[in-house]
Structures are given as structure tokens and as C-alpha cells.
Amino acid sequence: MKALITGVTGLRNRGVEALLTTTVDQLFKRHPNLTIDIFTETPDYDQKRLQQDNINLLNMATKHKDLMQKLRVKGSKFNKSLAPEYCLFKEASIVIASGGDLFTSDYPGALGFHLRPLELALHAEVPVVFLGQSIAFKTNDDAQKWLGVARRSKLITVREEFSYKYLTKDLGLSPNLVKHTADVAFLLQPPPPDKVNNLLKSYGVTQDRPVVAIAPSQGITRFSNCDDEQHLKSWLQVINMILNEFDAQVLLIPHAQSTSLGNDDRFIATNLHKSLDFHPRIHLAGADHSASEFKGLISNCDLLIAERMHAAIAGLSSNICTVVVGYSVKAEGIMTDLLGNESVNNGLLISIEQFIDSDSACATIRTAWHRRQEVTEQLKEALPRVTQDAVNNFDMIMEILK
Known part of the structure; x- marks a missing residue:
């Protein structure tokens, strides 16, 4: 068969x-x-x-x-x-x-x-x-x-x-x-904890400060017709807030890579790193990691800000408070299914058009930062249902094969 x-x-x-x-x-x-x-x-x-x-x-x-x-x-x-x-x-x-x-x-x-x-x-x-x-x-x-x-x-x-x-x-x-049903990526398994800990250490991530993971998208401005320069400027202001106000570390996750320069997240991640003079509390996970390894890194962070939907799912499925920057129905739909309208609209979802207003982006992320423990508890309650919905996809496929 x-x-x-x-x-x-x-x-x-x-x-x-x-x-x-x-x-x-x-x-x-x-x-x-x-x-x-x-x-x-x-x-x-x-x-x-x-x-x-x-x-x-x-x-x-x-x-x-x-x-x-x-x-x-x-x-x-x-x-x-x-x-x-x-x-x-x-x-x-x-x-x-x-x-x-x-x-x-x-x-x-x-x-x-x-x-x-x-x-x-x-x-x-x-x-x-x-x-x-x-x-x-x-x-x-x-x-x-x-x-x-x-x-x-x-x-x-x-x-x-x-x-x-x-x-x-x-x-x-x-x-x-x-x-x-639900996105099948909710079923993705991370590597064992000791392997993830070694990965974090290899990038210089320490345990003395919280860690905010960032998954920026090189392609999001093209998909949404937003300004590249303003997009980069907003990210720089957000990262400065994380470093100075949250006193946290930043872990850059280039989740989508490509032979097409316009859709390779390593470019925007590297530009952010360079623009902040390679700040010692900013770490770029730039190796050729698998989706599972990226999920392991994200799962050890205190907050995730993601322009890539499956980077966001890696965080959400690991009970990590996640802010999604969206440009289509998928972001709002998946987040609403998981956490409900009220929670999503209270600091967990921001459109790319709103995000390039750096003050709006910072306000949204600041709200999520203060709610992160509350959101983690909501995710722990919701994830068993969503995981079962993801499994149901394959039970129905097997019925067709039979």
C-alpha cells in the first residue's frame, strides 16, 4: 500500500x-x-x-x-x-x-x-x-x-x-x-532535555536571566506589502525593550530557510544581530537545526514572539506564552481555537500592520510578558484537546485506507 x-x-x-x-x-x-x-x-x-x-x-x-x-x-x-x-x-x-x-x-x-x-x-x-x-x-x-x-x-x-x-x-x-481538527505539527516531539540543554549552552544562553525567543520572518513584508525598513526598526525597538526593561536574553530562531533570499530568515536574524552590535545577551541559533531541535530551544524560553506560524506552534505546544505576528487567517484562527478570542485579543496576537508601529508592538509584547504565567496555565489546560484533534486527522485517513 x-x-x-x-x-x-x-x-x-x-x-x-x-x-x-x-x-x-x-x-x-x-x-x-x-x-x-x-x-x-x-x-x-x-x-x-x-x-x-x-x-x-x-x-x-x-x-x-x-x-x-x-x-x-x-x-x-x-x-x-x-x-x-x-x-x-x-x-x-x-x-x-x-x-x-x-x-x-x-x-x-x-x-x-x-x-x-x-x-x-x-x-x-x-x-x-x-x-x-x-x-x-x-x-x-x-x-x-x-x-x-x-x-x-x-x-x-x-x-x-x-x-x-x-x-x-x-x-x-x-x-x-x-x-x-488541528495542525499536525502540535504532535512534533523535541529532542531529549539533556541534548537541548547542551544546545542552549553551545549558544551561550545562561540560566541567570530569562530568555525570550524571537522567530522573525524575512518574507512577511513581501506577503503583506509592508515596509522592510520599518519592520526592522520595530524589531530593534522590541529587542531593546527585552534587553533593558525585561533584563532578559534574546534567542533568535531563523525558522524558515531557503535558497530564495527573500524568504530566508537567517538574513533578518543576522541583520538584527549586527544592528545591535552583537550584544552579548543576544544569541543566534544559526546552525542547520531540525524543526524538532528548534522546538527544543523554544521550549526552554520564557516567552516567544513569532512571525512564523510553525515556530509559534512549537512554542504553544510546549506551554510557552507566545505572541504571534500575523498576516493571514491562519494566525488568528489557530490562536483563537487554542486560547479563545478574549485571551488572543489581550496581548497574544498582533497583525503585521500593527507590529510595524513599534510603540504598538512593544505595548502588546509588554502585556504578554506580564501575563506569561497565566497563559502557560491556559495552554496546559487546552493542549490535550488540541493534541487529540491533531491525532484525529490520521485516524480519519486510516479509515479511508481501510
Whole structure:
């Protein structure tokens, strides 16, 4: 039996890694003899992260686009004999669309690319599952493109209530098809405590002062059309507040890395480090860490401020008070599901437009700092429910495979 996973843009983005590794682990836990094919844009790099047996990494950066051209003859008819690669889909028992927020209007031009392999799967009469998604569209054209695939899929699980209501109320999909679960990255496990302690020591993090982790995004201004210079200025003011007012250390977490300069968090993290003259209480976790290792580092901090959603989930799932800087429905939806509207709106969520007003950013983070113990207790109460919701994704997938 074979599962085929799409929507993997590459494991240099540790959010993608958090989604994929938990998905693979949960599938093998339920079906140890399963074979898993993974379509990824960076198979050479990803091979270093995924070394289990029964996993095949396939470079699908352009292949499924070519397949669509080969298969399509007129209208929606396909000529299967022209594409021997078609067997990749035909031999699968299930096709699972990962990615978290790929099926939105947030990334211009990307929607069609990520729908193509799912269209192929449907033409091969293979069940399609959208796994743990946030889904929202800004145009009717995008919505209709996605619905053309979604209506023929076997299961759609969404990771927050906003997406569930959008799909079932606004787009009219059946609750029998759409299920409200949770992001599968809530299941990611950190390394053992002694290994994490050694990591912290290697970066010079000490135990005599509290630690605030920061996960800035190099790409957030591009996604939100905000000013780069103002964005950097706000971060510098926030960090100065942490150093001087909180008397804390800062741990910089470049959670998403990329061969694209515009989406590599090492650049903004390094710029912040340089701009503050390599202050001795600022530590940059710049090694090629796994998503699990980053989660271990974050889990030992007193507060997390994250522009990357899966860095935020690493903190939230470790009972760490987390301030999320958001630019789309996913941030508000996930935070609200976990902690409720009142708590989220009282210092745990700030839009990127508000964040680049440095005074507003500092006020929000100051509020969270003073509430951090209260938020930790809320997370301890809420996480068992959310973790079970994340597990439910895979129980439903197994029902389809059976």
C-alpha cells in the first residue's frame, strides 16, 4: 500500500518539516508497512532529514506541470499513454495534500501549481485528502479553482474554526466532507532535555536571566506589502525593550530557510544581530537545526514572539506564552481555537500592520510578558484537546485506507 504526499515546498522551511515529519510518523505508526512517496521541490536536501525506509523523495518542482500538459488533450480529457509517470498516481492508495496554507490567495500564482498533482490523482481515481489546512480565498476565481478539486476529494481537514466556517457556510461544502481538527505539527516531539540543554549552552544562553525567543520572518513584508525598513526598526525597538526593561536574553530562531533570499530568515536574524552590535545577551541559533531541535530551544524560553506560524506552534505546544505576528487567517484562527478570542485579543496576537508601529508592538509584547504565567496555565489546560484533534486527522485517513 502506498501513500503519496504533495504540497512539500522543501524542508529548509522548518514549518514544512514539522508538518511532514509528524505526518510520516503518524502514518507509519498506524501502518508500519506503508510506502510513502513525497513530492518535494528540494529532494537532495530533504533526503538528509528523512532517512527512514519505505520513503521515496520525488522532485516534482516541474514534473507534475509537464505531466498535466502531456495528459491533457482537449478540455478535461486525458491521454494516459503519453505519460509513463502517470503510474506514480495510479499506484497510490491515497494522495495527501500537506502544506498548511498553500490553498489560499496569499501566495500569487501558487494555487494552480499545488492543485495540479491533485487533479492528476483524481483522474487516476485515487482518493485525495487535504490535511490540516487553513483555507481562504480573496477572489471567486481562486475559490472556484480550488472547489473544482475539493468537491471530488475524499476528506478535507482544517486546522481552525475560521476555515471550517468558511468552507461549510460560505463555500457550501458538506460537514461530512470537511472536518475541524488541528495542525499536525502540535504532535512534533523535541529532542531529549539533556541534548537541548547542551544546545542552549553551545549558544551561550545562561540560566541567570530569562530568555525570550524571537522567530522573525524575512518574507512577511513581501506577503503583506509592508515596509522592510520599518519592520526592522520595530524589531530593534522590541529587542531593546527585552534587553533593558525585561533584563532578559534574546534567542533568535531563523525558522524558515531557503535558497530564495527573500524568504530566508537567517538574513533578518543576522541583520538584527549586527544592528545591535552583537550584544552579548543576544544569541543566534544559526546552525542547520531540525524543526524538532528548534522546538527544543523554544521550549526552554520564557516567552516567544513569532512571525512564523510553525515556530509559534512549537512554542504553544510546549506551554510557552507566545505572541504571534500575523498576516493571514491562519494566525488568528489557530490562536483563537487554542486560547479563545478574549485571551488572543489581550496581548497574544498582533497583525503585521500593527507590529510595524513599534510603540504598538512593544505595548502588546509588554502585556504578554506580564501575563506569561497565566497563559502557560491556559495552554496546559487546552493542549490535550488540541493534541487529540491533531491525532484525529490520521485516524480519519486510516479509515479511508481501510
